[in-house]
Amino acid sequence: MFLKRLEVVGFKSFADRIGIDFVPGVTAVVGPNGSGKSNVTDAIRWVLGEQSAKSLRGAKMEDVIFAGSDSRKALNFAEVTLILDNADQRLPLDYAEISVTRRVFRSGDSEYLLNKQSCRLKDINDLFMDSGLGKEAFSIISQGRVDEILNSRPEDRRSIFEEAAGVLKYKLRKKKAEHKLFETDDNLHRVLDILHELDDRMEPLQMQSSAASDYLRMSEELKDIELGVIAFDLRRIENQLIELNKQVTEQSANESTLDALIDETESQLIQSRQLLSEQDTIIDGAQEQLVEASAELERWDGRKQLLAEKRQNTDQQIEKLQQNIRDFDEEKSELENEYAQKLQSAKNRQQELLQKRTELKQLDHLLKQSSAEIESEMEEWKTTYIERLNEEATVKNELKHLDQQVVQQMEQTEKMKGENSLISEELHVVDSNRSNVANSLAVISKQLQ
Numbered sequence: 001m002f003l004k005r006l007e008v009v010g011f012k013s014f015a016d017r018i019g020i021d022f023v024p025g026v027t028a029v030v031g032p033n034g035s036g037k038s039n040v041t042d043a044i045r046w047v048l049g050e051q052s053a054k055s056l057r058g059a060k061m062e063d064v065i066f067a068g069s070d071s072r073k074a075l076n077f078a079e080v081t082l083i084l085d086n087a088d089q090r091l092p093l094d095y096a097e098i099s100v101t102r103r104v105f106r107s108g109d110s111e112y113l114l115n116k117q118s119c120r121l122k123d124i125n126d127l128f129m130d131s132g133l134g135k136e137a138f139s140i141i142s143q144g145r146v147d148e149i150l151n152s153r154p155e156d157r158r159s160i161f162e163e164a165a166g167v168l169k170y171k172l173r174k175k176k177a178e179h180k181l182f183e184t185d186d187n188l189h190r191v192l193d194i195l196h197e198l199d200d201r202m203e204p205l206q207m208q209s210s211a212a213s214d215y216l217r218m219s220e221e222l223k224d225i226e227l228g229v230i231a232f233d234l235r236r237i238e239n240q241l242i243e244l245n246k247q248v249t250e251q252s253a254n255e256s257t258l259d260a261l262i263d264e265t266e267s268q269l270i271q272s273r274q275l276l277s278e279q280d281t282i283i284d285g286a287q288e289q290l291v292e293a294s295a296e297l298e299r300w301d302g303r304k305q306l307l308a309e310k311r312q313n314t315d316q317q318i319e320k321l322q323q324n325i326r327d328f329d330e331e332k333s334e335l336e337n338e339y340a341q342k343l344q345s346a347k348n349r350q351q352e353l354l355q356k357r358t359e360l361k362q363l364d365h366l367l368k369q370s371s372a373e374i375e376s377e378m379e380e381w382k383t384t385y386i387e388r389l390n391e392e393a394t395v396k397n398e399l400k401h402l403d404q405q406v407v408q409q410m411e412q413t414e415k416m417k418g419e420n421s422l423i424s425e426e427l428h429v430v431d432s433n434r435s436n437v438a439n440s441l442a443v444i445s446k447q448l449q
Contacts, residue, residue, distance in 0.1 A: 003044075004085050004097070010078040011046070012039045015066045047080040047102045049124050062106060079103040091127055100124060129172070286448045293441045300433050311423045318416045321409055328409065332402045335395070342395055349388045 002024065009017035013036040020029075020040065029037050042056050046064060053061050068074030081101040084091070091098055093115075101113035112119050114127070 002085050003082070005083040006040065006043065007081040007083070008040075008043050008079075010066045010075040011043050011064055011080050012036065012066065012078075014039065014043075015069075015072050015075065043080045044082060047082045047100055048128060049102075049121050061104060062108075064104065065106060077103060077105045093127070100127075283448065286444055290441065290444045290448065293444060297438065297441065304427065304431070307423050307427050311427070314416055314419055314423065318413060321413050321416065324409055328402060328405055332399070335398055335402060338395065342391055345388075349385070 003022045005022065006020045007017065008014045008020075020027075029040055031037050038057075042064075046056060050056060053059060053063060056064060058064060065078040066072075066075045079101065081099055084098045084100070085096070086093060086098045087096050095115060099113075099115055101116070102110070103113070104110040112121055112124060114123060
């Protein structure tokens with residue numbers, strides 16, 4: 001059995017996960033002071049179950065977790081895994097390779113793993129006991145421990161020889177057995193004290209036992225007395241039962257008379273029920289007529305309200321159309337005035353045009369004037385004349401459109417008046433139907449009463 005590999009992450013100065021392989025022979029870790037050589041042995045002691053932070057050169061167990069640096073942030077846990085070759089079955093496990101893992105967090109929680117299975121610290125201590133790899137074994141000698149071993153007392157050296165000889169495990173078992181014997185002896189003394197205390201309680205218990213015996217005897221006597229009382233009550237109840245049987249016989253004779261009377265009463269009751277059923281049928285029919293009349297009345301009321309709303313809307317539309325007609329009349333009068341003005345203007349323009357034509361004829365003989373100027377002036381007069389004609393046509397079209405709108409408004413007003421008269425007639429019919437239904441409802445209510 002030899003150490004094959006050590007894996008460390010977050011332990012002291014090992015911020016990154018590292019792995020150190022140990023091959024058969026001598027493996028040396030060389031480096032300057034402060035490079036972390038001692039942290040390798042501390043990691044091995046720690047994974048084997050070391051519980052003293054002082055032995056690991058720290059104040060508390062949290063100090064073994066990497067605390068960070070200027071370029072690296074602190075870690076939240078430390079983990080060390082020790083891998084051993086167990087091909088010779090030196091350790092009592094059926095594995096050729098054994099890995100032991102210890103993990104601690106800043107919260108104080110810790111874990112122990114044996115071949116990646118959770119276990120207890122006691123399991124790891126029992127596994128390495130007498131194997132030479134325990135946390136107190138001298139197979140791991142830290143700096144300064146050599147002088148301590150050489151200068152130790154014979155009693156201290158004895159533990160080294162016992163560890164090497166494989167006696168330490170049995171000594172620990174002996175110590176545990178002696179501790180259990182001491183506890184057993186202590187428990188025996190406590191049992192003797194309890195027995196002594198019980199001896200003092202024997203006399204009161206004997207008195208209580210005597211009282212309990214008297215209670216049982218008296219309970220038996222009470223039971224016999226109660227049985228006698230029950231027998232007496234049974235005889236008395238039996239006599240009462242005979243008397244009751246006689247009364248039942250008399251009541252049976254009276255019952256036959258009552259049965260005949262009951263049959264006669266039931267026949268009368270059947271006739272009354274038939275008569276009541278007929279009356280119920282009549283009442284049901286009257287109630288159905290009442291319901292139908294009420295429904296018909298509600299329908300006519302709803303129709304009347306609807307027609308009233310239609311009549312109100314029609315009146316509003318008629319008033320709106322009459323307002324539109326008045327507006328159109330005003331607009332028509334304005335357009336007629338404008339048309340008259342434009343017509344007068346057009347007449348004035350025509351007169352001016354005739355006058356210009358006359359002047360043009362008079363000026364034809366003026367040969368000195370340029371033909372180009374004369375044609376330009378004629379074109380201007382033609383353009384003015386055409387514009388006046390277009391304005392006259394536009395005014396005529398607007399007047400024609402207004403006349404058509406007035407005719408349509410008049411037709412729509414007549415139509416609304418016709419609809420209004422129809423609605424009035426229909427309201428009159430609804431009022432007459434409503435009065436008829438109300439009369440029918442009054443007749444039905446009297447019949448129901």
